[in-house]
Amino acid sequence: MASTIRVRATSSGETTEVQALIQHPMDSGFIKDSKGEIIPPHFIQQLTFEYDGKPVFTADWGGGVSKDPYVKFVFKGGKKGDELKVSWVDNKGATDTTTAKIQ
Amino acid sequence: MRNNDNGFSATRRLILQGAGAAALVGLGSSFGNLPFGFAPANAANDKYPDEAFKAKSDADAIKALYGKTAEASDKVKVDAPEIAENGAVVPVSVTTTLADVTSISFLVAENPVALVASYKIPAGTMANVANRIKMAKTSNVIVVVEAGGKLYSATKEVKVTVGGCGG
Numbered sequence: 001m002a003s004t005i006r007v008r009a010t011s012s013g014e015t016t017e018v019q020a021l022i023q024h025p026m027d028s029g030f031i032k033d034s035k036g037e038i039i040p041p042h043f044i045q046q047l048t049f050e051y052d053g054k055p056v057f058t059a060d061w062g063g064g065v066s067k068d069p070y071v072k073f074v075f076k077g078g079k080k081g082d083e084l085k086v087s088w089v090d091n092k093g094a095t096d097t098t099t100a101k102i103q
Numbered sequence: 104m105r106n107n108d109n110g111f112s113a114t115r116r117l118i119l120q121g122a123g124a125a126a127l128v129g130l131g132s133s134f135g136n137l138p139f140g141f142a143p144a145n146a147a148n149d150k151y152p153d154e155a156f157k158a159k160s161d162a163d164a165i166k167a168l169y170g171k172t173a174e175a176s177d178k179v180k181v182d183a184p185e186i187a188e189n190g191a192v193v194p195v196s197v198t199t200t201l202a203d204v205t206s207i208s209f210l211v212a213e214n215p216v217a218l219v220a221s222y223k224i225p226a227g228t229m230a231n232v233a234n235r236i237k238m239a240k241t242s243n244v245i246v247v248v249e250a251g252g253k254l255y256s257a258t259k260e261v262k263v264t265v266g267g268c269g270g
Contacts, residue, residue: 015229026237028215028216028237030215030239045151046149046151054225055223055225056225056227056228057222057223057224057225057228058149058222058223058225059220059221059222059223060151060152060156060220060221060222060223061219061220062156062216062218062219062220063216063237064211064214064216064218064219064220064236064237065219065220065234065235065236065237066191066192066193066235066236066237067191067192069234069235070233070234070235071232071233071234072196072232072233072234073222073228073229073231073232073233074228074229074231075227075228075229076227076228076229077227
């Protein structure tokens with residue numbers, strides 16, 4: 001299966017800008033389906049970005065984050081060609097990981 | 104300690120908590136409706152802040168997350184639309200000139216669960232985050248920045264035409 005995570009990490013020399021887009025329903029548990037039944041909660045709880053073996057950004061998410069979540073941040077350092085590791089785990093224990101090259 | 108199994112171990116911890124593992128009794132008790140005066144989750148802790156994501160009000164969520172209250176600061180700048188046509192996808196970002204930022208959290212006062220997202224900002228990462236959040240209806244969006252051990256907040260009202268929480 002193709003990765004659920006799309007990452008673009010761009011180095012400007014001193015800093016690296018990271019944008020990530022993840023495919024996930026992010027069901028909050030408050031929405032009803034067409035039959036009027038509650039769609040059970042199903043959302044990413046933690047998302048981690050690691051560079052050089054250290055976390056550079058960690059997200060704790062609730063069901064209030066939009067479907068197919070997007071996040072952007074900037075960290076100091078990061079060289080072109082180096083790898084950035086991204087992984088998430090959701091409330092059902094599902095997980096995905098990908099590695100992106102900094103551009 | 105961070106490693107590749109972060110997510111897995113977080114899940115495992117949740118299960119252990121439920122089982123009332125002796126070493127985690129303190130954490131386990133936070134499932135109850137106790138006051139949050141003890142051991143608030145701090146930015147260095149990688150445990151998922153369950154109780155904060157169960158709190159209905161923004162004040163309770165901030166207390167559960169940080170164990171203290173935030174003061175309004177004009178050094179925290181929230182960028183969000185005046186009017187969001189689709190409450191399911193509201194782009195919100197924050198920047199701040201505060202130094203030593205360790206954590207940034209996004210809350211929507213009128214959502215069924217106020218806390219939307221909480222980000223840990225290690226040293227070397229900029230206090231500059233953009234994301235997309237759901238809003239049930241017109242509400243204040245509150246961004247809390249933890250800097251130098253203190254909490255600062257900024258609030259912006261976003262008018263929502265069509266709610267995104269199915270309310």
